[in-house]
Amino acid sequence: MSDTSGGGDRGAPPAPGWWRAEDGNWYPPAGGAPTPPPTPPTQGWAPPPPPAGLAGPTTAYGPPPGPAPAPGYGYGYGYGPAVAPVTNGLAIAALVCGILWLYWVGSILALVFGYVAKSQIDKSGGTQGGRGMAIAGIVLGWVGVAALILFFVVFVLFLNELEQLEDFDDNGQFGALLGRLVGR
Numbered sequence: 001m002s003d004t005s006g007g008g009d010r011g012a013p014p015a016p017g018w019w020r021a022e023d024g025n026w027y028p029p030a031g032g033a034p035t036p037p038p039t040p041p042t043q044g045w046a047p048p049p050p051p052a053g054l055a056g057p058t059t060a061y062g063p064p065p066g067p068a069p070a071p072g073y074g075y076g077y078g079y080g081p082a083v084a085p086v087t088n089g090l091a092i093a094a095l096v097c098g099i100l101w102l103y104w105v106g107s108i109l110a111l112v113f114g115y116v117a118k119s120q121i122d123k124s125g126g127t128q129g130g131r132g133m134a135i136a137g138i139v140l141g142w143v144g145v146a147a148l149i150l151f152f153v154v155f156v157l158f159l160n161e162l163e164q165l166e167d168f169d170d171n172g173q174f175g176a177l178l179g180r181l182v183g184r
Contacts, residue, residue: 013026014026015028017029023063083127084129085124085126085127085128085129086127086128086129087128087129087130087133088117088120088121088124088128088129088130088133088134089117090113090114090116090117090120090134091113091114091117091118091121091130091131091133091134091137092130092133093109093113093117093137094109094110094111094113094114094117094133094134094136094137094138094141095110095133095134095136095137095140096137097109097110097113097137097141098110098114098136098137098138098139098140098141098143098144099140101144104144104145104147104148106144107140107141107142107143107144107145107147107148108141108144108145109141110137110138110140110141110144111137111138111141111142111145113134113137114134114135114137114138114141115134115138117130117133117134117137118131118134118135118138121134
């Protein structure tokens with residue numbers, strides 16, 4: 001049986017050194033000038049053989065790959081719909097406690113809730129959101145603690161001044177000074 005596609009007989013190589021590809025055709029060796037395959041017997045007119053170098057692939061890799069898939073259409077079924085992260089409840093609580101202060105108890109709670117929420121969000125792998133709220137709660141908590149410390153320092157200094165003023169209260173100076181401080 002003869003092959004008219006340039007491959008010759010599919011059973012034996014047309015010349016020494018030729019090799020058979022996966023498509024079943026015989027191809028010339030990679031090095032040197034290829035030996036032309038024997039021309040099969042034809043009836044009537046036959047096209048001339050292709051020029052050297054265009055006779056077919058000269059490597060053992062087979063035909064070139066097909067076209068790339070259209071953009072937006074990948075292989076397989078994909079990953080499914082994206083799921084939005086759930087906001088961590090402790091992050092919300094930290095922000096609310098940081099805003100309200102609740103006589104500085106809220107500041108302490110904002111710090112505790114904020115640090116715990118931030119840790120949980122970091123460990124969640126993206127399934128929980130609210131990291132910004134947790135950080136805002138932590139910042140407001142520290143602002144509240146700083147205000148509490150400042151309040152105690154001012155209070156102690158004020159008590160110290162009161163004690164020193166009581167020594168001079170024999171003549172009623174304390175009442176007059178206190179009236180000036182209050183604005184009477």
